[in-house]
Amino acid sequence: MNSPDEELLPSTRRALLHRIATAQRDGRAPSLVAAVRREGRIVWSGARTGIEGHAPDADTQYRIGSISKTFTAVLVMRLRDEGLIDLDDPLEKHLPGTGVGGVTVFQLLGHSAGLSAEAPSPWWERTPASLRPELSDVLGERPRTHSAGHRFHYSNPGYTLLGSLIEAVRGVSWEEALRREILEPLGMRRTTSGPVAPHADGWAVHPWADVVLSEPAEDLGLMAAAGQLWSTAADLLRFAAFLAEGDDRVLSAASVREMRTPASPAAEVGTTGYGLGLQVAKTDSRLIFGHTGSLPGFVAGLWFSEDDDIAVVALANATSGLPAAYVAAELLTIVADAEPRIPEPWRPLPEVDDELLALTGVWHWGTSTFTLRLTPGRGLVLKPLDGNGRGTAFEARPDGTWTGLSDYYAGETLRVVRKDDGSVDHLDLGSFAFTREPYEAGADVPGGRDPQGWRGLGG
Known part of the structure; x- marks a missing residue:
């Protein structure tokens, strides 16, 4: 495909090419494809x-x-947003008879349901x-290895259950829901359940010799929602743009x-959470989001930085050796x-609303000083x-309050508390009173x- 390389500096293009060339050589991957999206286009x-x-490209x-799990999670979130779950x-x-029905949808999405990492042999x-x-064949006789909600434990069977949940609520197959609700709207025509030419073949590379062994490409059946998909670098960058901005x-x-x-x-080495x-990962200088993937014969990495407006995909056709996820993050x-x-x-x-503008400036919580700014x-x-x-x-919010978006105050309500004459007494944030002066006289501060x-404490 034609890529507008001129939008990156020659030195940057050279550095990217050098990194994938080194990765393919050192990782001994039969092939490696990578692509970068910035500010709405592949650059x-x-x-x-x-x-x-074999001359692979971004298509x-x-x-x-x-x-594939990220696609499954999007389908589950759509069910939630539609009020179906x-x-x-x-x-x-929604999915009775599994034997692990007490775990929640949230726990399954975040791998905290305590289910086993893999299906039985x-x-x-x-x-x-x-x-x-x-x-029952996916879950086995001992489907849970930890108590639900107590810790992160990555689970492929957990996402199998989410795929079956989608089918039970939608009344169509996971593949049909995926095609209709994600792939078609986003124009991801090269993302499919099975390989469609041109595609790479999966290989295992011998650890002590430069020889290869063909890997089987099995249909995963019930476990499709955990890892079935085939895609391209170009299609996955479309998906990354959606994950960053919504659609x-x-x-x-x-x-x-x-x-x-x-x-x-x-979640795993190199990540800070799920x-x-x-996956959520912290590099030396930025927070990135995405997911890694592997199946026999293939490794994949997709990462994006919301602050930098950059997304990167790296795909290789080797069972092990080349850490595609790390390569993508480095690119x-x-x-x-x-x-x-x-x-x-x-x-x-x-x-600007003059009444809203009047709320800006300096506020105090106890003796701690804060500033409040107005944004669009x-x-x-x-x-x-x-x-x-x-x-x-x-x-x-429409009711005249505000909802916190991150960290300690995520989901907490900020509201203006007024005096009988309509003037502002204080701001209430989750029961914390913010006043214009530290413990302002006459304000309704808890504890009085x-x-x-x-006063001073002189001798």
């Missing part, structure tokens, strides 16, 4: 191959393994789905932001560090003046104010 793609006659399919619903409410990724015709045809910006919010602590179908860092995002110009608000859409940002302490952005006021 670079590259490939390296060691197979005669070549590779198997993406567990990146609640994330706190027990699985039993034989190894499900290299054997026919006909060996696991029922959910009302599929899922709102608020819902994809919810998917990016960690629901479980440290959201709802999305993102190369672009972001070499060519930092140019910020949008500052613009004044088109209009009647939003507010609360920050500690010295940079130490809790703060967050707030989203305006010492009538002696501020």
Whole structure:
């Protein structure tokens, strides 16, 4: 495919090519494809191959393994947004008879349901789905290894259950729901359940010799929702753009932001948490979101940085050896560090509510000093003046209150408390009273104010 490489500096393109060339050589992958999306378009793609006659590009399919889980999570979130399920619903409410029905949809999405990591023997990724015709064959005799909600434990059977949940609620197959609700709206025509040419073949590379062994490409059957899909670098970058910004045809910006919010602590080495179908990782200088994937013969990595507006995909056709997830993250860092995002110009608000403007400025919680700023859409940002302490952005609500968007105050309500004459007495944030002066005289501060006021403690 033609890629507008001129949009990246020659030095950046050279660094990207060098990184994938080194990765393909050192990882001894038969082939490697990578691509970068920035500010709404693919700005670079590259490939390296060691197979005669195989010239992959960003339109070549590779198997993406567990990146399929993110697609499944989007389908589940759509059910929630349509009011058909609640994330706190027990699985039993919608999919009875599994034997683990007490776990919640939320726990399954975030891998905190305590289910086993894998299906019972034989190894499900290299054997026919006909060996696991029922959910009981996927779950086995001991489906839970931990108490639900107590810890993160990655579970392929857990996402198998979510796929069956989607089918039970929608009344169509997981594949049909995926095609109709995600792939078609986003224009992902090269993402399919089975390989469609041009596609790469999956290989195992001998650890001590430069020879290869063909890997089977099994249909996963019931476990499709955990790792079935084939896709291309170009298609996955479309998906990454959706995960960063939302698309009302599929899922709102608020819902994809919810998917990016960690629901479980440290997931795996190199990650800091797991959201709802999305991994969260911290590099040296930025927070990135995405997912990794592997199946016999293939490894894949998809990462995006919301702040930098960059997404990267790396795909390779080797069972092991080449860490595609790390390569993708490194490519993102190369672009972001070499060519930092140019910020949008500052613009004044088109209009302002004088009553809202009057709320801005300095406020005190006890003796801690904060500033309150007005943002577009009647939003507010609360920050500690010295940079130490809790703060967050707030989203305006129709009832005249605001809801916190992150960290300690996520979901908490900020409201204005007024005196009988209509003037502002204080701001209430989750029961914390913010006043214009520290423990302001006459304000309705919990616990009252010492009538002696501020005083010294001289001898």
